[in-house]
Amino acid sequence: MESLSTAGFDEGGSTSISVSLRVNGQPVEVYLAPWTSLLDFLREQLHLTGTKKGCDQGQCGACTVLMNGIRVNACLILAVCAEGCEVTTVEGLGALDPAGSEALHPVQQAFIDFDALQCGYCTPGQLCSAVGLLNEHPAKSRAEIRERMSGNLCRCGAYPQITDAISRVAFHGTGPTAIEAAAAAMWMSPQDSGEVRG
Ligand code: FES
Numbered sequence: 026m027e028s029l030s031t032a033g034f035d036e037g038g039s040t041s042i043s044v045s046l047r048v049n050g051q052p053v054e055v056y057l058a059p060w061t062s063l064l065d066f067l068r069e070q071l072h073l074t075g076t077k078k079g080c081d082q083g084q085c086g087a088c089t090v091l092m093n094g095i096r097v098n099a100c101l102i103l104a105v106c107a108e109g110c111e112v113t114t115v116e117g118l119g120a121l122d123p124a125g126s127e128a129l130h131p132v133q134q135a136f137i138d139f140d141a142l143q144c145g146y147c148t149p150g151q152l153c154s155a156v157g158l159l160n161e162h163p164a165k166s167r168a169e170i171r172e173r174m175s176g177n178l179c180r181c182g183a184y185p186q187i188t189d190a191i192s193r194v195a196f197h198g199t200g201p202t203a204i205e206a207a208a209a210a211m212w213m214s215p216q217d218s219g220e221v222r223g
């Protein structure tokens with residue numbers, strides 16, 4: 026990580042630090058109070074309010090974003106720690122589409138197709154976490170996906186559909202011809218693994 030470039034004082038006399046990073050592919054240079062969380066920076070200064078503040082203490086995953094492709098809880102990271110990094114929020118996921126369409130990321134489309142949300146509050150974090158999961162290493166089973174998504178809570182209990190959606194992208198790719206077969210497979214396997222659908 027590059028060193029922080031500049032420290033100074035803002036109009037109120039508080040210490041501020043110059044930070045340069047990229048957010049959703051765009052270069053950003055700002056002065057920040059050094060105690061500003063990445064979550065508050067994204068929401069309050071860049072107005073990227075897709076990233077949600079749930080617990081603000083690392084327990085719910087609603088604030089999950091990608092930092093250099095790795096999922097992080099933005100409420101637990103100081104914005105100054107993102108110096109020199111590429112940060113991707115839910116607003117920028119489309120640009121990560123492997124097909125380069127810059128529309129919806131395949132994971133986003135799968136969430137729609139499988140109705141993988143109810144209130145939607147957790148959904149941005151679930152989406153970023155799912156993309157991060159796929160970036161890490163291939164998942165071998167639904168059970169592994171559930172385990173590796175366990176840091177993202179959904180109070181509505183949409184977990185089976187979320188697992189369906191991620192499973193389609195992980196196991197069946199994104200082609201339209203795979204959708205029906207994948208859906209059928211997904212609705213069979215929960216019974217095998219003992220999952221309960223609410
Ligand atoms: S708001 Fe960051 S983990 Fe809950």
Ligand code: FES
Nearest residue numbers: 143145147179180
């Ligand atoms: S869809 Fe409502 S908290 Fe997950």
